[in-house]
Amino acid sequence: MSATVELWLLMLACGAATYLWRGLGVLLSGRLNPQGALFEWVYCVAYALIAGLITLIIVVPSGPLAQTGLTERLLACAAALIAYRLTRGNMLVGLLSGVIFFMAAIFVRGLIH
Amino acid sequence: MISRAFRTGVSEAFGVPAAVLGAGFIGYGSLVADAGYSIWLTMAATLAIWALPGQLVLLEMHAADAAMAATVLAVSLSAVRFLPMTLTLMPLLREDGRRRPLWQLLLTAQMISMTTWAVNMRRFNDLDAKDRWQYFLGFSAVCMATALVFGLIGQLLVGAVPPLVRHGLALLTPLYFFVTLVGEAQTRSAITALGCGAATALVLHAIAPDWSLLGAGLIGGTAAWLLQSKHVRNS
Numbered sequence: 528m529s530a531t532v533e534l535w536l537l538m539l540a541c542g543a544a545t546y547l548w549r550g551l552g553v554l555l556s557g558r559l560n561p562q563g564a565l566f567e568w569v570y571c572v573a574y575a576l577i578a579g580l581i582t583l584i585i586v587v588p589s590g591p592l593a594q595t596g597l598t599e600r601l602l603a604c605a606a607a608l609i610a611y612r613l614t615r616g617n618m619l620v621g622l623l624s625g626v627i628f629f630m631a632a633i634f635v636r637g638l639i640h
Numbered sequence: 641m642i643s644r645a646f647r648t649g650v651s652e653a654f655g656v657p658a659a660v661l662g663a664g665f666i667g668y669g670s671l672v673a674d675a676g677y678s679i680w681l682t683m684a685a686t687l688a689i690w691a692l693p694g695q696l697v698l699l700e701m702h703a704a705d706a707a708m709a710a711t712v713l714a715v716s717l718s719a720v721r722f723l724p725m726t727l728t729l730m731p732l733l734r735e736d737g738r739r740r741p742l743w744q745l746l747l748t749a750q751m752i753s754m755t756t757w758a759v760n761m762r763r764f765n766d767l768d769a770k771d772r773w774q775y776f777l778g779f780s781a782v783c784m785a786t787a788l789v790f791g792l793i794g795q796l797l798v799g800a801v802p803p804l805v806r807h808g809l810a811l812l813t814p815l816y817f818f819v820t821l822v823g824e825a826q827t828r829s830a831i832t833a834l835g836c837g838a839a840t841a842l843v844l845h846a847i848a849p850d851w852s853l854l855g856a857g858l859i860g861g862t863a864a865w866l867l868q869s870k871h872v873r874n875s
Contacts, residue, residue, distance in 0.1 A: 531678075538681060539671075541698045542688030544716035549749040552726025561731045565830060567868070572861030573724035574830050575837025577754065578821065579856025580693070580721065580743055582838040583845060584814045590696070591667075591810045600811065600822050607815050611823045618656040618819065627814045630808040 595633050603629035645771035649778025652763075653786075654665035656816075657755055661783055662790035664692055664813040668803060669794020671696070675703055679795055686787050690753055692813070694718045717813055720854060724861075725757045732761070733776055735769040748773075751780035758820045832867050 532584075571627045585600050590621050592600065607625025633639045665686070672682045689695050701711040726749050733748070734740075760776050766777060794801075801809070825831045827857045840860035844852035 533682075533708075534677075534702065536712060537679065537702065538685045538698065539688060540712045541715040542685070542696065542709070544712045545689050545691055545694050545719040545722065546750065547716060548719050548722035549726045549752060550746060553730055553745045553749045556727050556730035556734075559727060559731050561735060563869075566728065566731065568862070568865045569724050570714045571829055571833040571836075571865040571868075572857045573721070573728050574821070574825075574833035575840065575860035575864055576721045576853065576857030577758070578722060578837030579835040579841030579860060581814055581817050581821070582841045582856075583852060585818065586842065587845060588810075588814075589700075590671075591807050595807060595811075600693050603811060604815060604818050607819050608823055611819050616823070618816075621823070621826070622656070622660065622812060622815055622820050623711055625819075626808045626812055629811050630804055633807060634804055637809050 595629075595638055596636065599629055599632040599636065599638075602632065643766075643771075643774045645774035646778035648771070649775040649780075649781050652759075653779040653782035657759055657779075658782055658786040660812055660816040661755055661786050663809045665787045665790040666794035666797070666801070667806065667809050667813075668692060668695060668792040669796075670798045670806070671699060672791070673795040675699055677795075679792055682791055682795055683788050686791055687870035689715070689783065690750060690787075691719055691722070692754075715856075721857070722752060724857065726752055729757055729760065729776075732764050732769075733772050736771075736773060737769075738773075748777070751776070751784065753780075753783065754817060756780045756783055758817060759791065762820070762824050762826060799810070829864065829868055833861055833864035836864040 558568065584599065585604060586638045588595075588600075606628040607621045610624035611617030611618065644716070668686075671684065677685075685695055689698070695717050697715050698711060701714060706714075718872050729752060730745065730749070734745075756776070756779060760772075760779065763775070764772055821830075821834055825834060837856045837860035840863070841856035844855040844859075848855070
């Protein structure tokens with residue numbers, strides 16, 4: 528099997544492995560009442576899982592962010608949230624503030640040029 | 641027929657959600673280009689997997705020559721979140737009471753991602769139940785198209801993005817989810833669950849890193865659920 532064919536098969540298998548959870552969710556969702564206690568539990572699990580994922584990406588990242596400092600990343604989150612609140616929910620201003628602060632901080636600290 | 645709700649979804653996706661996704665996928669495209677994938681494979685992967693963390697796991701493990709089964713397992717584990725996400729989004733989408741064939745539901749589930757889920761869950765609080773399905777389709781279609789186009793741009797532009805900007809772009813996506821979730825959490829359950837999930841993830845990361853994500857969901861989520869006085873009263 529050529530490397531290209533193998534890579535395509537691998538990619539499709541990864542797609543199927545990801546879809547498994549969405550498909551399972553569809554099949555089970557018909558029995559879930561949005562006003563019920565079980566729905567409320569799944570809702571809490573979903574938000575907790577995503578909060579965990581984002582926390583780990585920010586606190587212990589892999590990839591390019593791993594070369595930056597935890598302090599800069601946390602302060603950038605704070606800057607974004609503060610700017611977002613001050614502008615009464617302007618996401619663009621919030622995100623730009625966070626990212627610009629972050630780039631300035633890692634540049635000043637000499638982490639990235 | 642294009643409904644008004646579909647157009648609302650399209651127009652609300654253009655803007656911050658599309659910009660953030662675009663930036664994230666420029667980063668993805670440049671990583672893929674470094675790995676030497678064809679543009680067709682990259683675009684097909686975006687449509688087939690449609691989850692940036694999973695796509696990055698595939699990329700890393702393939703570059704490291706990991707076994708095929710191990711790669712598929714790792715990608716699947718990174719996608720477990722789609723079960724509770726689909727379980728919570730689908731009933732809200734279907735609250736309009738219209739009966740749809742199963743294949744439509746299954747196909748629509750493929751469009752669920754962090755961005756489409758987080759924005760739609762919040763938006764559904766004030767969106768009429770009858771408009772949700774079309775809104776979601778319009779919103780998600782723009783998100784997927786944006787990801788395809790900007791992944792391609794990132795792949796073609798590789799090397800043209802200075803390191804400082806690349807790092808800024810890398811932070812943009814987690815920052816967007818952070819502000820979306822923390823800044824716009826509207827229900828008390830969501831706020832409690834976010835706090836419990838973050839705390840559990842950090843504790844588990846120190847003692848059992850392999851289980852930190854799953855544990856954050858199950859332990860943190862259950863703790864948040866138990867903390868809701870509503871259920872204590874009802875049960």
